[in-house]
Each structure stands twice: as C-alpha cells, then as structure tokens.
Amino acid sequence: MTALCFDGRSVLVVAEREPPALLPGEARIRMRLAGVCGTDLEIARGYLGFRGVLGHEFVGDVVEAASPGLQGARVVGAINCACQRCDFCNRGLPNHCSARTVLGILGRDGAFQDAFNLPERNLFRVPDAVPDEHAVFAEPLAAACRVTEQVDIAPWQRVAVLGDGRMGVLCAYALAERSHSVTLFGRHPGRVPFPISVEEKPVPEKVRDRFAVVVEATGSPEGLAIALRLVEPLGTVVLKSTCAAPHGTNLAPIVIDEVTVVGSRCGSLPAALELLAASRMPLAPLISARYPLAEGAAALARAAEPGVLKVLIQGKTRS
C-alpha cells in the first residue's frame, strides 16, 4: 500500500506500508481524491508534532464496514475522532473531545494513502450529483461554513474576508450565502470567479467604512493586526489561521473597541455537502494542479508555492 508520510524530518512516499487494523466501529475507505491543506504544509515543516500519514481532505469509497449500508458508499469524512466518553463528548461537542484523534493531524494516519480508517459515524454519503472534484472540498468548505455557525450574520451586514488563499476563497463563498456584501482583501484579484455579492480589493492602508465581521484567513502572523484595523467597534473578528509563529500584535484595540475575536476550526460536513449539491460555487478554478499519490511529495511542494490554490492527490481508484 502506498502512503505519503512525514517522519519528523521530511515528507516521503512509502510504497510497502501495512494497512492499519480496523478498530470496532471503524470503516475502511479507499481514497479517490484528496486535497492538500495549509495544515499539511505546517506539519511538513515540523510544526504540530505529528508523525505518520498526512492528509485530511478526501473523498473515497467505503471498502470495509460493519454497517452493510455503508459498504461501497462514496463518502467524505469528519476528521475529529471522538472518544464518546469525555465531558465534551457528553455535551455533544465531539470536535473538542479531550482524547480525540484527528485524521492526518493528531494520533491517526491520514488520507494520503491508498486506504485508511475512520469511525463509521464520521462518514457522510456524497450525493451522486456532486463529482469527486467538488466533494474533495467538503472538509475545507465545512471549515468555512463554521464561521456562519458561530457568528450570526444578517444579510445587510458588511463582511470582510482577509486573505484570498485556499481558505479565504472558500470563506468568501460561504459568507456570500449569508451577506449581500462580502469584500475579499487579497493579493490575487480576478484569479477566481466570485458571486456578484463578493467584491475583491487589496488591503487598504486606511479604512473608512469598517466591517461588522472580518474573517482572518491569511495564514500569516500579521493577519490579526490588519483584521483589527478593518473591524468596526463591537464587531467580530473570526480567526481561521493557526499560525505556528507567534503573533507580535498590539491587542489594545480589542479592548478599546470591545471587539469579539472568535477562533474557528472544523464545521459541519452535511452543511457543506448541501452547499456542494446546490453547486452555486465555482470550484474548478480553485484547482491549481493534480498529482498521483506516488508523486505526493511534489504535490506538497507545489501547494507551498505562492499563489497556488488547491492541489489534489489522486488515488488508484480514481476513474
């Protein structure tokens, strides 16, 4: 079995890897298509302390499962695998389970391999109308939709997204479903087509009309300071970037303007699949390149280049 591993120093393709044992309640998924995310690149740089098979954005086929209904299903999956026993699990918050493993990020081998395991309850069937090339966006789109789960956004509220990389573009798509006025501040205007409610702009030095909600998705340590310039008093900044570097940011504006800063991580896969099925989002322009799994190391190198959006990794079962 082929797998793309990080051994603590470098990313390498391992050709003869044993498939991990299937634990009770788990299903085995054969990978069809997987996506490279900023978190994968952070891990490959040695942050987060993870060792093992990378990858957590995927669409695949269930090849082994206890539930007969799942067998053969084309699925996407929630990446947080909860213990079902801790305080957070008991409160219905499995994404914050204190003993969780996370696919390709924490204590669990990921999706950049021929086949991998996830709990059956983490899996969601992909509607037939959604092609693999769209379904592979379900996980990051769910993370983008998480913003609208956390922050009430009225249609008339002016919303800004900071950063037009992978996550920023998906956040702009998700927010355009709620607000009639989304401004995307980034370096690559025109790279991707947007709904008419999304306007692209470079980051201004001075801001006249500040925003009720600003989503910080730059992936850069400077993002928060810029977001605090863009947000209006009593407004909300949503933090999406998990920067490994420390932020050197004066936080006094948070206090003076009584800003709310909300950290935002994973969201609802069913909500993302619903959006994908409605197919209002132009996803094809987000795909910068595709690589077979055997060239996974090159895929990660490509994804790390400036200006590159989503890089996909193809499994063997890919039609």
Next chain:
Amino acid sequence: MTALCFDGRSVLVVAEREPPALLPGEARIRMRLAGVCGTDLEIARGYLGFRGVLGHEFVGDVVEAASPGLQGARVVGAINCACQRCDFCNRGLPNHCSARTVLGILGRDGAFQDAFNLPERNLFRVPDAVPDEHAVFAEPLAAACRVTEQVDIAPWQRVAVLGDGRMGVLCAYALAERSHSVTLFGRHPGRVPFPISVEEKPVPEKVRDRFAVVVEATGSPEGLAIALRLVEPLGTVVLKSTCAAPHGTNLAPIVIDEVTVVGSRCGSLPAALELLAASRMPLAPLISARYPLAEGAAALARAAEPGVLKVLIQGKTRS
C-alpha cells in the same frame, strides 16, 4: 484652580489653571474624591497621546447646571462624552461614538482638578447611603460589571479572574454576584477579604480543570497567554488590560480550542451604583492611600508601586 496635568513629559500640579468654559448641555462638577487608575499611569508614561488634566474616576458635587434638579447633587459620571449624531450614537452605543471625548483620556480635561465639566446626561446621582469612599469606585466597578453585561454567566459556571490588582479585585467582586465559583489568580493572596464564593490561588503551571470564563485583568502583556491556558475549549476570555506593549503571544490555541476573546471597556454606572448601595463589597481594604490634590504627582507615583491598590485624591470640598 488647582489641576494635575500631564504635559507630554511629566505629571505636574498647576495651581493657577483657568476653569474650562461650560458648553451647552454640560454641568460643572466640584471634585470631592477621585481615584487613580492604571490608565492614568499609562498616560503618565506617555502612552495614549493625551495631554491635559488627568483623572476619570470621581465623585463630586454639581456646582453649575442648566437642569435645576441637578444643582447641588452628589454625582458620579460616565466618562465617554458622545456626539449624539454619529452612526454609533444613533444605534444607542455612545461609548463607541466615533467622535467621543473621554474624561481625562481623550480630548477632554479630567477629574484631578478642583472642578471640571461633563455633559449632564453623563451624570448619575449617588444614593445618600453610599459614602464618597465607595462612590469613587463606581466607574471602575462599572467597568468590572461590563463583563457580566457582555458574557452570560450561569451560577454553576466556573469563572477565573487573572490578576489581583485594582481591576482584578473588582472583577472578582462583580463576578461573585453571578457565579458560585470564582477563582482569583494573583500574587497577593489574603490582601483583600472576598465573598466566600471567591477562592484565591497562585497561577498554576498546569491546569487540570479549565474554566468556562477567564477574565484577563493582569495589565501585563503575558496575561492573554496565561488566560488561554486556563480557559476550556469553546470558553470565553474577557480582555480587560489595555497594554501599551505589544503582546508576543501564540494565538493558535484560540483557533484550535475555538475560544472567544471579548474586549471589555466601560460599563453601566447605574448598575455599579446599585451594587454599591447594596454594600456587599468590602471596599475599604482596597484603599491603599489618600493624597490631597496638591500632592497629586506623589499619588500617581504611589499608585505605580507594586502591590498598591487604589490611591485616592481628595478635593477641597472633601468633608
């Protein structure tokens, strides 16, 4: 008229200062008792860019007012003077008025002088049962109560306050009115008597049971990082410290644990007066020293010493 001024370099007592002209809608207040706050010390260090008479915590007597009912009243005052015309004023949020002046902080001479002006609508009559020594805490106590205006706290929720200085102690008092379990993390245990629902502890290296709400009131750039160690996933950190120094803090835990960080500034004076009238809070132990206005510079120096709580400045009309 005597006034304690900051001229951009140092704090000095000016003996022959002209009283400022009374604008329409304003009342003149003769200062009875005023309090030194951390913000006064920040201004005196040259931060915030303010020049003029310092001071924004006070109790005083109205000596001139258009409204006959106010004449002679003993009052405390809201420090934000709003324009009544801007978008934020129209939305009922005068504390965030974009053209506001702030008593002794921004564009308006403060309370460390024999007499000063505030809009009549900013003034609140002090109940007879509340002595000057308690009324002078109305403004900082309102700032402490602001936390409970911003964050819903259930009685059973575990709350932590970080920092047992002036603001931390008042926050612990205010939060003990809501939660049965308040833990105050500080360096001076036993300095002040607390309600039985407040437990004092030193900051631990590792935290077993994290808190739903953590109020950061250390006044130190390191406070946020400690607060993020203390707060549970999906919990809330309330920022009270307006540090002039930049914070060198890794903000990734905000995203990973989906923490909400809420900046918190000024609160409701009537709510604070109500608490003061109920007189459940032991305020006398918070008063470290008193100085006449003519020795105001010494008062500020004293307030800057480690371990000192509230330093009061006495006006001439003080009985």
